[in-house]
Amino acid sequence: MEDLVATVAAHGLTCHVLSSLPEPQHQESRPAALADLADDVRVTQGHVLTPRDIEEYLDHLRDTGVDVRCCLTVWEGYRHLMALANARLGVPDLDEKQVLELRDKVVLRNRLADAGLSRGRASVLTPTTLAERQREGGRYFVKPVSGIASFGTFPLTAGTSWADLERIAAEARSDTVYASVFLAQPGPGDPVGPRTAAHGTSPGTAEVRKTPDMEFLVEDYVPGREFSFEVIVVDGEPHVVAVHEKCEMTETVSAVLEDACVSPPTSLPREELVAGLRWVSSVLDTLDLRWGCFHVEARHAPSGWDLIEVNPRVGGSLISPSVGQLTGGPGLLDLWLESLITAHRPAGFSERLKSLSFAADGTPQGHHATFFRVFFADPGTIREVRLNDGPLRPVLSHILLKPGDVVEPASREVFLGQVLWRMDLADRDAILPALVPASKRAIEITYEREHG
Template identity: 50%
Template sequence: MLADGVLILSHCGYSFVEDLATAIGRRRLRAHVLSSRPLPEHANRLDAVRALAGSVHAGDAHVLSIADVDRTLDALQASGVRVLACISVWEGYRALMAHANARLGVADLAPALVQSLRDKLHVRNTLHADGLSRRRAYALTPDMLGQLQARASEYFVKPVQGIASYGAFRLTRETTWATLDAIARQAQADTVYASVIGEGVRFIAEEYVSGTECSFEVLVVDGSPYVVAIHEKCELTEANGTVLEDSCTSPPVSIAALHCAQGIAWLRSVFTRLAIDWGCFHVEARFDGTRWDLIEINPRVGGSLISPSVKALNGEANLLDLWLHVLLDADGAHASLSRLAYTGEGETPSPNATFFRVYFASPGRIEEIRLNALPRAPVVTQVLLEAGDEVDPASREVFLGQLLWSMTRAERDAELDALLAASADAIAVRYRVTEPALGV
């Protein structure tokens, strides 16, 4: 009898491998992992992964290729494993996942559609042409940079393909082409993120989108989108050449159900225009009190604590579980998502609410990390760095830790302001102070 399993594509030994293996195991399937080569400082990482998986396969480089995927599928099938689907939360491997699923006969996005969705210039201007976005995007050149700086409008700069808010910042008159060159060089030297942002890093400038920012967590089954959560971003901080999303709550606290319904209807039109027919999406958008407009579409699960927040909201399944359901049982996924998703009136089927806060590290060597007491205990606590870790300067997020709280919506509405204030310093970190050299 063939052994059934799911192939996980992992970047450098990580990319939610533990969470995915657990979700696959809940379905009585074996997790098989294909990972790119871990970084030197994580040389033993694959040993830990082997404890979670039926088999672990490694590429020769820090980035996986189609040849790696094909070779692994061939090896698994030759060993008697029936691979039922492929999944990856690493955006740089989303097209590889689509390629694997096409080979396996699993319904998924076409690889070419994945690539077009990751092209922020194409997505923005396609939607603008159809009246689904009021903003335009411009490919940045030294000449275009000067033209935009001479205008009265506000613009936001980001790579054409990006992740982790890498190199995303508000355009100012002080921004120079040398600024972009420096970010591009930093991205190309960043082993973890270089392949996601692409060779020959290109930048765009978008007309600035104002309003309250939310993320829509969406699963699409055969052209039908289901919104399983809307997270309102309570705080946004611009620092170190990027924008950091400090905390989120769901359902939105300052946007009424009527306007959530409006957002869901707009989102359906966006997905129809872009021919999005399958998959899991983390869509960032802003509501200005009248209309919704796009920040970006990510063809993957949202990062940080988005997935466990979804489970805390619906009481049944996290986002990884739901995505696996779509990949493995589309008909069953229709039924469960219909029950768990937002209604067309912008209402949630559950009275639950969540709040989570993400903590970002600053450049320097960490001397101490501690958790401070809180009036309401979090249901998930993750501290991702430890004393002795060195944090390098980078134009991207560097996660220190994250905490998730679960409560009823009534409790959230009553406690949110206090929780925002109390949680701000819940994870305290002290960095080593470098003494100046003598004579300086």
């Protein structure tokens, strides 16, 4: 929220914040912190925002004479509410139905497979399909049907049990922040019941059905090296402003952690990057995604490009500031906001965006490269967190936990901190060999020793 408020202020706009009720330990401090940042803050009585909350707040702003230009959220669980608000405001954006369809990863995977843009298929995981896939002995991946971040995502193994999935689902139910994302998918105009498109059918014709609890899918494992395309789409024209290569990843028993990213990519031949740009454009066109900001996660193998996810938002961690360092000015959050406030007359912004984006021949427009590393905490009580020097001074560092914080075991990542470096693109290949290993010690953490 701090980044979002700063971005809004930088565009000369006022910022009005609608927030759900924080967890008890933050109910005094967090609203007060927001009130110091924003021009107006409303906190609801529930832990989850609803369409009714959106409607009532927009009515309140209108009645007090506020001219609302657009609505923006970086939290994927509320992306359909952003779409609902922008539709009411008449701002070109994805519609609510499209957002919910993107978040149904079974429908998304199979729709792209039908179009020849994915070689994998997905189906809802049940005890029966779990046993079948394990007997088949192929490579498969498990994730929530409508998940977020890395919560409950992992490769299927012979040792995966239905009890493992029930444990992860129980964690989701008890997690105030994440429960609404996994357990309730409100359909258009439905503020109460969890609904998703029927699995295995075309999203355009799907019947809406109730889902009483968290569902998992099993899909064909997507091989290859992982990348993300940071895309702004304006009036049907996609602009890839950055491509990040996930140069280090860790697959744990219950999550996949993205440890480090470099941009532009270092391992892709130019022709394969060009093929990736064309593939992303085909994916967005097939899904009829004509407006918005997208973090498209994909893998590249000798067989070509294939999809991980299409996220209708900015990428997490340091993706947005990384884009800012690459462009020498606007980050991804700035560009997303500007695409919304210029949507009725996008010509000038589209030209500016084109000047910041990859050319069709795979040439990046900027002269900088970035590298960032994300640090995750292990379960335990933190005794000390320290930022260390290295071979290159970082342009940005965030430490998100402090001594005394207790990290509980969970099936999702717990962010400790993150550090971003920038270098001249011409010097990147000389700098990275020393920076990458040294960066692992950029943030150092020690834990209290367990007694007994």
